[in-house]
Amino acid sequence: MNLSMFTLENDQLVPGDIARSMWSPDQMHGVAVSGALARGLETKLAEIGRTDLIPARYTVDLFQPAKMAPCTVVTEVIREGRRLALIDAALMQGDVRVARASCIFLLPTENAGGEVWTAEDHPVPPPVDVAPVSDQPRVPFFKSDADWSQSFPEHQNAGRKQTWQVGLPVVDGEAGTPFQSVAAIADGTSMVVNWGTEGVQYINTDITLALARKPVSMEVGLSATDRVEIDGIAVGTAEVYDRAGPLGTAMVTSLANGKRPVSFENMEYTDEGERLS
Template structure:
């Protein structure tokens, strides 16, 4: 596959702070940091301060509970538990003195793969971006700094997030998260985790009916390559609260799952 054309990174280090670029903004507001970037920053800090070659980041839960303007942020982490086979660590993003997002990670020790035959999730049959051609041209006024290939139930490109059948997409970031740092596989999948929300929560009229408050990635392995596939597998809602789930893939097969909770989006009632 042709390499991703690189744009300016989302953040530039300044001491212990990270200064957002203009294109770190959100589709909700031009002066608001996109929430998915907090997931990337949290994963980056946890990986830098708590990783171990013998341990695998098997779970990452990201809570998105406060918006912030395009102002410098910093991330603080702490080790919660260190055991023989498990490590648990937390991280929090601060804008000034205010916490705006947090994460909890579980790292498990790698070992010998069992020889049993537990039922496994099958690889999907979606064509790869190399087979699909150019990514989707976003029709909105907000130009996303990532590539998206949306697929219909027959695996053909579609322009809308609101497909009535199975919803599937490939996503690829075009920018590094932090200047001077190649994006790691963990950071890449943490950024992609937020895509589960639009994939499961867009309504038939093209409006995002629920806005996610969190997402949890559970990963059997990290992605290989720049492109991550997201396949919607379930959505339920009642009383303005939704729960959703997706399976995550790379070119070689499924790698894990993303689950989320979301609250009704008042803007959706206008349509």
Template sequence: MTNEPFFRKDAQGRFLPTRAGVGPWSRDSLHGRLIIGLLGAEIERQFRTPDYMPARLTVDMYRLPDLSPVEVVTRVVKDGYRIKVVDAEFISGGQSAGRATCQLLRRTENPPGDVWTPEPWDAPKPADIVPPDDGRGAMGGMWTVRPISGGFGQPGMPRRLWMAEVRELVEGEAFTPYARVATAADFASPFANAGDQGLGYINSDLTLYLHRDPVSEWVGFDVINHGASDGIAVGECLVYDERGPIGSASCTALAQKRKA
């Protein structure tokens, strides 16, 4: 991978942001996807074992972090046999910018019986879709996309696309399948909440539900909900890999103007 990573590590183990991770709301603040991705990746690195699935990751984002060094502080809330709960905090320049709670569930067998599930996703595979231009998404090439239907902010038709990462989250550390989808999950907010006048909402949280890890680099998003009143929006996407459904991503968001 030749693209600049989002973070580098220093000798103290702190995460040093690069300008590749600058978000849409300020020229000197990080994109929310990096808060979510780094918290999820650190929880997985420190606490996940093969017997447990990080089935829910909820991240509250309450401050736009600048490019100051970042530390991730973790705490075990519950260390049970079937359920583990871990908190993590994103500290930027000595100030808290976000916090996560992750619930890890012990793997077992599905109970007998048939349970209703949605119809299979009828999206074409990423390899069968001609990439737009060079295939790079918005935000200066933070990701690459393969659009399926409905453009960003386009009304009147389902919004669906495939997304893949093009940069390392942390230099020299390959994405795990879980860290990949955790980083991508923030896209649920702009994809669900953008309108024909652009994106006017900044998400204050993100919850990612997963029943399994993705099996490929491509993560699919299918917008299934948007609603807004008094400047407060909710959005939700079903999340897929090339094999089928893996979970969902939902968010709340506030009306927000971009800084000049």
């Protein structure tokens, strides 16, 4: 299987099979949508020559299911100044806007003086003998009530979850970037905060990713920090980290979808994207 989420045909992104959602066979998953939008935003930043800025806050609204059909990304610079640039993007299928994103890029300088509280305990990646250092896509690692493994059935429990992943290439033949990787993986926040004993029973309607720096590579982790569920609406947050330490925070807002849960109780995958069970 081609592990790239899209192929490029003229100016259109054509989704591959690995971009297919488990909620519906004719729907793209949020990882692919977010990856495409992040690529568009990063491309626009390069076009305006602002290589001095880094992505600091990235928000995606998933307000309409994106179909397994060709799409384009349209971008607009909302504001550019010495220390920031705000860029919006929309994922279009024909004349229909199916998702939108906004990213504020900021200028790194130096930390201010003084002391401010910060957390001392942070999640760490799985041991290298379990998950060797790699920039090649592979089955995600999870940790919950069970220890780190790539076995989905082992982690269908009520435990607090972490994941460690390498971002899939967004476009076939293009080298991915750390920002594209973390932006795509951020959709997996729903997995670490909404995956329980009966599978994933909530579908996320958005992604908000706040970063203090870029990841050092394509490898990124998410660790659940909190979850609140009331009247069919769930809000979950996760710490984002890599092999160099904490990066920032990801948050998703989700709607109950209990009549059509995605269960991983009998699912196993190979690193080539093939389903074994």
